[in-house]
Amino acid sequence: xxxxxxxxxxxxxxxxxxxxxxxxxxxxxxxxxxxxxxxxxxxxxxxxxxxxxxxxxxxxxxxxxxxxxxxxxxxxxxxxxxxxxxxxxxxxxxxxxxxxxxxxxxxxxxxxxxxxxxxxxxxxxxxxxxxxxxxxxxxxxxxxxxxxxxxxxxxxxxxxxxxxxxxxxxxxxxxxxxxxxxxxxxxxxxxxxxxxxxxxxxxxxxxxxxxxxxxxxxxxxxxxxxxxxxxxxxxxxxxxxxxxxxxxxxxxxxxxxxxxxxxxxxxxxxxxxxxxxxxxxxxxxxxxxxxxxxxxxxxxxxxxxxxxxxxxx
Amino acid sequence: xxxxxxxxxxxxxxxxxxxxxxxxxxxxxxxxxxxxxxxxxxxxxxxxxxxxxxxxxxxxxxxxxxxxxxxxxxxxxxxxxxxxxxxxxxxxxxxxxxxxxxxxxxxxxxxxxxxxxxxxxxxxxxxxxxxxxxxxxxxxxxxxxxxxxxxxxxxxxxxxxxxxxxxxxxxxxxxxxxxxxxxxxxxxxxxxxxxxxxxxxxxxxxxxxxxxxxxxxxxxxxxxxxxxxxxxxxxxxxxxxxxxxxxxxxxxxxxxxxxxxxxxxxxxxxxxxxxxxxxxxxxxxxxxxxxxxxxxxxxxx
Amino acid sequence: xxxxxxxxxxxxxxxxxxxxxxxxxxxxxxxxxxxxxxxxxxxxxxxxxxxxxxxxxxxxxxxxxxxxxxxxxxxxxxxxxxxxxxxxxxxxxxxxxxxxxxxxxxxxxxxxxxxxxxxxxxxxxxxxxxxxxxxxxxxxxxxxxxxxxxxxxxxxxxxxxxxxxxxxxxxxxxxxxxxxxxxxxxxxxxxxxxxxxxxxxxxxxxxxxxxxxxxxxxxxxxxxxxxxxxxxxxxxxxxxxxxxxxxxxxxxxxxxxxxxxxxxxxxxxxxxxxxxxxxxxxxxxxxxxxxxxxxxxxxxxxxxxxxxxxxxxxxxxxxxxxxxxx
Ligand SMILES: Nc1ncnc2c1ncn2[C@@H]1O[C@H](COP(=O)(O)OP(=O)(O)OP(=O)(O)O)[C@@H](O)[C@H]1O
Ligand SMILES: [Mg+2]
Numbered sequence: 001x002x003x004x005x006x007x008x009x010x011x012x013x014x015x016x017x018x019x020x021x022x023x024x025x026x027x028x029x030x031x032x033x034x035x036x037x038x039x040x041x042x043x044x045x046x047x048x049x050x051x052x053x054x055x056x057x058x059x060x061x062x063x064x065x066x067x068x069x070x071x072x073x074x075x076x077x078x079x080x081x082x083x084x085x086x087x088x089x090x091x092x093x094x095x096x097x098x099x100x101x102x103x104x105x106x107x108x109x110x111x112x113x114x115x116x117x118x119x120x121x122x123x124x125x126x127x128x129x130x131x132x133x134x135x136x137x138x139x140x141x142x143x144x145x146x147x148x149x150x151x152x153x154x155x156x157x158x159x160x161x162x163x164x165x166x167x168x169x170x171x172x173x174x175x176x177x178x179x180x181x182x183x184x185x186x187x188x189x190x191x192x193x194x195x196x197x198x199x200x201x202x203x204x205x206x207x208x209x210x211x212x213x214x215x216x217x218x219x220x221x222x223x224x225x226x227x228x229x230x231x232x233x234x235x236x237x238x239x240x241x242x243x244x245x246x247x248x249x250x251x252x253x254x255x256x257x258x259x260x261x262x263x264x265x266x267x268x269x270x271x272x273x274x275x276x277x278x279x280x281x282x283x284x285x286x287x288x289x290x291x292x293x294x295x296x297x298x299x300x301x302x303x304x305x306x307x308x309x310x311x312x313x
Numbered sequence: 314x315x316x317x318x319x320x321x322x323x324x325x326x327x328x329x330x331x332x333x334x335x336x337x338x339x340x341x342x343x344x345x346x347x348x349x350x351x352x353x354x355x356x357x358x359x360x361x362x363x364x365x366x367x368x369x370x371x372x373x374x375x376x377x378x379x380x381x382x383x384x385x386x387x388x389x390x391x392x393x394x395x396x397x398x399x400x401x402x403x404x405x406x407x408x409x410x411x412x413x414x415x416x417x418x419x420x421x422x423x424x425x426x427x428x429x430x431x432x433x434x435x436x437x438x439x440x441x442x443x444x445x446x447x448x449x450x451x452x453x454x455x456x457x458x459x460x461x462x463x464x465x466x467x468x469x470x471x472x473x474x475x476x477x478x479x480x481x482x483x484x485x486x487x488x489x490x491x492x493x494x495x496x497x498x499x500x501x502x503x504x505x506x507x508x509x510x511x512x513x514x515x516x517x518x519x520x521x522x523x524x525x526x527x528x529x530x531x532x533x534x535x536x537x538x539x540x541x542x543x544x545x546x547x548x549x550x551x552x553x554x555x556x557x558x559x560x561x562x563x564x565x566x567x568x569x570x571x572x573x574x575x576x577x578x579x580x581x582x583x584x585x586x587x588x589x590x591x592x593x594x595x596x597x598x599x600x601x602x603x604x605x606x607x608x609x610x611x612x613x614x
Numbered sequence: 615x616x617x618x619x620x621x622x623x624x625x626x627x628x629x630x631x632x633x634x635x636x637x638x639x640x641x642x643x644x645x646x647x648x649x650x651x652x653x654x655x656x657x658x659x660x661x662x663x664x665x666x667x668x669x670x671x672x673x674x675x676x677x678x679x680x681x682x683x684x685x686x687x688x689x690x691x692x693x694x695x696x697x698x699x700x701x702x703x704x705x706x707x708x709x710x711x712x713x714x715x716x717x718x719x720x721x722x723x724x725x726x727x728x729x730x731x732x733x734x735x736x737x738x739x740x741x742x743x744x745x746x747x748x749x750x751x752x753x754x755x756x757x758x759x760x761x762x763x764x765x766x767x768x769x770x771x772x773x774x775x776x777x778x779x780x781x782x783x784x785x786x787x788x789x790x791x792x793x794x795x796x797x798x799x800x801x802x803x804x805x806x807x808x809x810x811x812x813x814x815x816x817x818x819x820x821x822x823x824x825x826x827x828x829x830x831x832x833x834x835x836x837x838x839x840x841x842x843x844x845x846x847x848x849x850x851x852x853x854x855x856x857x858x859x860x861x862x863x864x865x866x867x868x869x870x871x872x873x874x875x876x877x878x879x880x881x882x883x884x885x886x887x888x889x890x891x892x893x894x895x896x897x898x899x900x901x902x903x904x905x906x907x908x909x910x911x912x913x914x915x916x917x918x919x920x921x922x923x924x925x926x927x928x929x930x931x932x933x934x935x936x937x938x939x940x
Binding site: 128208209210211213214215216217218219220221222228229232233306307308309 | 674676697701702703718719720722736767769780783
């Protein structure tokens, strides 16, 4: 098991190589040097001397292949240097912003997943009836509303007009919850349509399997059939779907972070891209790839726990 | 045996279309989708001075309320531009973007999926690697970077969506190629000396077409939603009205109590997306009735 | 005479499908006494399973629906029971052995958990007693090393073993009626005989009645007391097993008998019934078997034959025995 985990963690290396290449191509090759430096420099300091300085500091005068290898090296050694726009060590920025995003994301995500599962189970146990149709309709509505519109309406009405929540802002520590309540609520509303629908499909497929009929023939209550038999089997596709989403939540909440002034990683990254803050971008890409690998690994381990047929090799 | 002349002699495709036609909600959604397509095409031309109304600044005439004047049925915005005209023009950008991204994506996905599924070996390894890299990076990051570097043009944005969006479809194509490598009709075609290329395009792809169509429709919806996010980040198509741009512009207007832009753009978008989602579902049910809620399998092996 | 354990009267079950209403069971009547074995046979798709699952009300509804008839179990009409009352009967009074041991067991629960569940619902045994009982049951259905095997998951067992588990689960609460839906069809030929023997033993031990579904008449000859032959949703002949084999009355029954390979007579050619089973959506007006029947006359195509008594306890639905085919 341990050797399995170690072997899987080594997959990080080729993925990081690839991810680094994607961004290297976009910024250094397609974008080109001049543009790169131009965008990196604040308006008033775009002088030839400054250009030379940056070119040297970031090794942009070296051959492309060397530049790429240096990029990979800095990613694999966690050596990112300082952010050009924020004038702070990148590692510190990451350390500050990731927990904020996590505080925004995980509670909202957990709440949403369990609500969606409950609603899907309800819809499936009343399949074909009015409640099921209503839930299906609502999930289509949820899927068809733009996230931006929902956020704007939420902020406008619930925070600005009714004053139920602060309009935006942030503070460290437990007080942050005050600022997170509305973003959490909005996150649930934005994503629940898709999830109810997906879970409903999975549960519906499961409920028509033969073993469910066997359980019914034994005299098992329909509630127990749903929770003890159907859910446990459906957990396998559901886990894949859920765990794989987690690393992307950090970008998914980017909109919320910007709207509500929450200093998370999404916010950090948008700024990094628009100001060509390459050190921060590299670090963010690394964080995402690591998250991704970690969570795919977690999925596989959970699989083996849930499904006795799965063996980790 | 009494021949059931309704179902005998109809191809699976005809049967699907018959099922689709019987699905009233699905057909209604289809009509709405068609109407929007028509709107998009009309929005491409300057009929009735559409483009002028959408783009002419007229600061005398700012914030006309919706439903208050015949010349501006949905009111005017911040700069006195006609909101209805802008919503119609936006339909063009959003729909064309969805369609273009889909069309760029299909060949990439099909080619990659077919290559890795059918040839296997090194082609498979390379393509699987590329897929795993693309999947590991949040798509929005790549899209934002590409648009940032290459500019906010229609073509670049569509391409960026295609580059990040092909993996899901390619996986499915790959899976079914691996499966169908062993199927009888493929073996038979091979025995008859058909070349690989021919086998792929004549024998395997047609069997996948229904999946591809459904995927295309749902992808369309996803792209239209993502365009709004890009607009919010200041990265949507520059200088033309799009639903995203309109919604983004309405941010400032809301606090002053002007809703025209937001309501028009989000209603257009909601109607289209809802119709597209419902139509996508109906299409899937019609093309692949196995997936439908009916419990045909139960009580039967 | 005692009241029968199960009495099915003019049962009609159908499915609403896209193509139309499938009348899967159309006016089936039979009865089953305590300890008796009734074999139900017929070609694939004639409605055997639907009959069986109607009795334990396991059909998906919708698309399934009951259009008429009664199912009296111990004198009570099952079709009128509330779902909760029915649930108490399932597993405790009426137990089912399914055809596919592969898919009929929950793949992510252990064997012991699955059998225990039935005991937990229908008995007042404590947890330790239930565990003990499971091991005992597994031993009784002939599973070697039962304490170990109880911890296994279905995929770790062979098809035959899984079917034994299925049987252990079915008899765990001593049901009065056992429904076995083609319990051996999915198994290897060598295992089939063992499982059939096991089912018989179990039935004798618990003294329950059994409805045994099969499309293999040899199984019926081996196991059943009475036999019912089904065709296109209707019973066409019922009789005591020895009468049925001695003097089959319906042309369809004779056809089925002719298609059994007879051991030890290799020279005899296997004769299958020509033609195909009719579509249950658009049944012809007269006898459903008429277009495959060598003896059919004009009356067969126009008038549905009635079920008539040929001898004591031997009924047949054929114009040949009810005034002729012309
Ligand atoms: N859930 C369902 N939905 C629609 N039709 C069904 C359903 N279950 C069964 N049927 C139909 O009812 C008819 C009888 O099916 P049934 O399963 O009882 O056949 P059977 O005699 O058990 O056949 P087999 O020997 O193949 O098991 C078939 O025509 C079948 O198509
Ligand atoms: Mg059956």
